Amino acid sequence: MPAQTIRRATEADAVDLLPVFVEGFLDGPIADWLIEDRDERRIIYERYFRLMLRQGLANGWVDTTAGLNGAAIWYRRPAAAAGPPPGYQDDMAYATGRHLARFRLIDAMFEEHRPRIEHIYLAFIAVAPGHRGKGVGTALLAHAHAELDEVGLPAYLEASNADNMRLYKRLGWEASPPLFLPKAGPPFWRMWRSQPDPTAADVTP
Template identity: 50%
Template sequence: MVTTRTDLTVRQATVDDVPALLPVFAEAFSTGTVAEWAVPEPADRLEVFTSYFRFMLALGLHYGRVDTTDDLSGVAIWYRRDETPSPHPDHLYGLEEATGRYAPKFLLLDAMFAARHPRLPHAYLAYIGVAPAVQGRGVGSALLAHAHEALDAENLPAYLEASNPRNCDLYTQHGYEAGPPMQPTSSGPPFWPMWRGQLNGGVRSPFPPPNPYYRRPR
């Protein structure tokens, strides 16, 4: 059961919030198996993810919507996608510039996500980050609940990629269904595509029927 905090206000972020939100993303994403795979050198991780999310925040503010909490402890980047989404033309160049010598792995992830992305109208949760000091205290759930309230009013589905089983469990509590996992390489970290359907029927899950022999690792 999800407990939604009532003491947090979620609002749309502006460019003035970037200095505070950038370290939230960078610190949240620069640890864990994905960070270790993408940036094998530990000393480089925080710098690379800071540069990466500086670019991603700029994209989100320009092309999508960035939500944050009133205390700036959490942040989420959303996009609206139609049946055939097309990234803006400078996306790949900017990604290479932001990640430097680690760009090949970031580009590989980008290509994998694009290949598996549902070709159905939906809202796409590209990134959600919570400051490490307050993780597990309902900040992420507050961001999700705020976005879902608006999506449910439109009867619009949502999609995301989860990077670990713990996150899968959180998203499942918020109404998402996990699809078969995907990996950028045979030794790369798994990601789970997750779909939150419409309240009033309509578009069904884009995922194939589950494999009864597959067990998600914990």
């Protein structure tokens, strides 16, 4: 299996990466909870992930492969809550339409339970359907792990299903007991990647 080349995505990559995220998150327990109708979900997700990519490129960073067949959106999060960037709430309302309330519920629950120390946050990671099982996601994470080790900061994510949670555990992340989304929602797992030296150089990867 050839090695994956990982690089920083640019705004020019957003058009090609959008379907990677839409297809990567179109099915699953949280997707079913957010938007019951799959056809409508695809329409909403196209607007939603266009916004998520824009936010990631502007306020965090996006890693991708040379072939644009996988990508991950990362942020550096301070210990204290910083609040959403200007215009985010209006953009979310447009992107999610009549489903805004549930998207706000999940945002609020994730914010409530996030770590209260400085960390690197993996917001989304997705692999194009035809490239799953070929090490793309693992390569994206391995690249990020190397950068995290240089920076000396811990990392955090929410795993949306048990299979993903077990994959992250195999790659060195620790899982907390599951939490459940409101309104009889599905579980998710808070996952933490510790760093042995939190006083290392303060440089954004």
